Amino acid sequence: RKEVEQDPGPFNVPEGATVAFNCTYSNSASQSFFWYRQDCRKEPKLLMSVYSSGNEDGRFTAQLNRASQYISLLIRDSKLSDSATYLCVVIVTGGGNKLTFGTGTQLKVEL
Amino acid sequence: EAGVAQSPRYKIIEKRQSVAFWCNPISGHATLYWYQQILGQGPKLLIQFQNNGVVDDSQLPKDRFSAERLKGVDSTLKIQPAKLEDSAVYLCASSLVGSGTQYFGPGTRLTVL
Numbered sequence: 001r002k003e004v005e006q007d008p009g010p011f012n013v014p015e016g017a018t019v020a021f022n023c024t025y026s027n028s029a030s031q032s033f034f035w036y037r038q039d040c041r042k043e044p045k046l047l048m049s050v051y052s053s054g055n056e057d058g059r060f061t062a063q064l065n066r067a068s069q070y071i072s073l074l075i076r077d078s079k080l081s082d083s084a085t086y087l088c089v090v091i092v093t094g095g096g097n098k099l100t101f102g103t104g105t106q107l108k109v110e111l
Numbered sequence: 112e113a114g115v116a117q118s119p120r121y122k123i124i125e126k127r128q129s130v131a132f133w134c135n136p137i138s139g140h141a142t143l144y145w146y147q148q149i150l151g152q153g154p155k156l157l158i159q160f161q162n163n164g165v166v167d168d169s170q171l172p173k174d175r176f177s178a179e180r181l182k183g184v185d186s187t188l189k190i191q192p193a194k195l196e197d198s199a200v201y202l203c204a205s206s207l208v209g210s211g212t213q214y215f216g217p218g219t220r221l222t223v224l
Contacts, residue, residue, distance in 0.1 A: 089211070101146075
């Protein structure tokens with residue numbers, strides 16, 4: 001089993017739709033979680049951190065479920081500009097942060 | 112504020128040749144990472160430095176890959192000899208110590224023929 005798993009997609013959704021991605025992790029010692037966004041042929045950029053209580057940033061909501069070992073990203077009112085690959089990142093802290101990226105989920109928002 | 116700089120941006124070599132990549136992190140960022148990203152996959156951590164010390168190099172193929180950060184600032188990643196399967200984008204990232212927020216450079220796209 002991979003340390004961090006994501007559905008690769010692509011998720012093709014119409015503009016204005018709500019879409020959700022999940023990311024599962026295998027190491028129960030994982031302590032920090034993030035979502036990054038990567039546009040085609042560009043470098044990844046931080047989208048948002050994921051806090052235990054869940055957090056929201058505009059149209060984006062991130063949640064953590066420690067019991068089931070997954071994090072989620074919800075995008076409301078999708079825009080064409082949201083088309084990208086969304087990567088989850090899991091960090092196991094202690095002795096230097098051990099950081100693992102998921103394979104990414106591709107989102108295509110269409111007219 | 113200047114971002115993470117990498118060079119070259121593109122490199123084409125033949126298998127069994129050597130290649131080196133350079134990274135200059137954001138000023139003040141003690142932690143530096145090198146990743147390999149193969150098309151269609153997420154970035155895979157090759158090596159993590161804190162200042163000039165190695166924190167994690169468990170996924171670095173040490174028979175052919177090497178990396179150094181001698182003065183705790185710039186870093187170089189070398190492949191010698193290159194194989195076809197090394198074709199990928201090599202990303203450098205930096206962060207403050209203990210921060211999970213990483214800032215990535217534009218990457219070096221390596222093609223091995």
